[in-house]
Amino acid sequence: MKLEYDLAPDITTVVSDQGKLRQILYNFLNWSISRSDADRCVGLYAELVNDSRLRICIDDQGQPVKNAASVFDPEEVAGSSDADVNELGVIIGRRLLDVMDGYVDLQNRASGGLRTVIEVPARPTKG
Numbered sequence: 001m002k003l004e005y006d007l008a009p010d011i012t013t014v015v016s017d018q019g020k021l022r023q024i025l026y027n028f029l030n031w032s033i034s035r036s037d038a039d040r041c042v043g044l045y046a047e048l049v050n051d052s053r054l055r056i057c058i059d060d061q062g063q064p065v066k067n068a069a070s071v072f073d074p075e076e077v078a079g080s081s082d083a084d085v086n087e088l089g090v091i092i093g094r095r096l097l098d099v100m101d102g103y104v105d106l107q108n109r110a111s112g113g114l115r116t117v118i119e120v121p122a123r124p125t126k127g
Contacts, residue, residue: 011048020099029058059115072104
């Protein structure tokens, strides 16, 4: 497995809950790696959006997702005969994103595989 990454040069400091952000990244990156064959590549790119949000894109080369909403449904995953711990990890990651005022979007790529787009605040929001 090959992992490629690129960070936009404007990412200098991100102020966030380090533990939650680490767990989110670990869960989604692990899922993307598990979806790809051993001889394939997983790519990660991070950038700042509007100087206030961190966007992380993870591209894998696994199978397309038929129903993106079902990926985050615990009942759907638990009822699947081929569910694994990585799928449970993305459910946890999604819940952590909700707590952090973030979101995740799954996009099937025309070239094959899946793009996972994660976005979180780059700094604490005033509330």
